[in-house]
Amino acid sequence: MTTLDELDKRILQVLQLDASLSNQELAERVHASPPTCLRRVNRLRKEGVIAKQVAILAPEKLGLGITAIVEITLDHQASEHQIAFENMMATESAVQQCYRVSPGPDFVVIIQVADMAAYHALAHRLFASQSNIRNVRSFFSINRSKFETQMTIA
Structure with missing residues (x-):
């Protein structure tokens, strides 16, 4: 199991609602710098916490x-x-x-x-x-x- 801090959790919550956000928009929403946000998202992908980013169709x-x-x-x-x-x-x-x-x-x-x-x-x-x-x-x-x-x- 991956250990998540509060920033990781905020990133994951926001991405679950809208994975189409740019890194800049995501960083603004989670109150982090864009480089920090990008590093975190990349780590969460690499560790498999973010398994896939998709569009959900009707x-x-x-x-x-x-x-x-x-x-x-x-x-x-x-x-x-x-x-x-x-x-x-x-x-x-x-x-x-x-x-x-x-x-x-x-x-x-x-x-x-x-x-x-x-x-x-x-x-x-x-x-x-x-x-x-x-x-x-x-x-x-x-x-x-x-x-x-x-x-x-x-």
């Missing part, structure tokens, strides 16, 4: 109206089978998130697709045709009441 504006939350149970749970499943999920662009969980199913996968036909085709390709998948249980979002990426920094 799926409904892109014609991706179906969010599926899918529970997957594997037939064989040995480490190599779990890793193989995770690798398969990592290559699929419609898979937004993949979690290995316990107890219950082996994985929970979040999928974003255009419609039910697209989900059916994807589910057949990813799940039904795989010999190591024992059970698939899908839930479809009818309303997203909260979606946040911001984390509380203690």
Whole structure:
């Protein structure tokens, strides 16, 4: 775990709200000099605290109206089978998130697709045709009441 001081925490809080800020704007918001701010951000990236800086898109504006939350149970749970499943999920662009969980199913996968036909085709390709998948249980979002990426920094 990385030790964070108050300046690091302020930087992370501001970047979680708007990662598009210039270094100058960020420095002003966190009350630090631009060189200090740049050094801190670079260190936080290097240490992996800042894993990625991205734009969060609105799926409904892109014609991706179906969010599926899918529970997957594997037939064989040995480490190599779990890793193989995770690798398969990592290559699929419609898979937004993949979690290995316990107890219950082996994985929970979040999928974003255009419609039910697209989900059916994807589910057949990813799940039904795989010999190591024992059970698939899908839930479809009818309303997203909260979606946040911001984390509380203690």
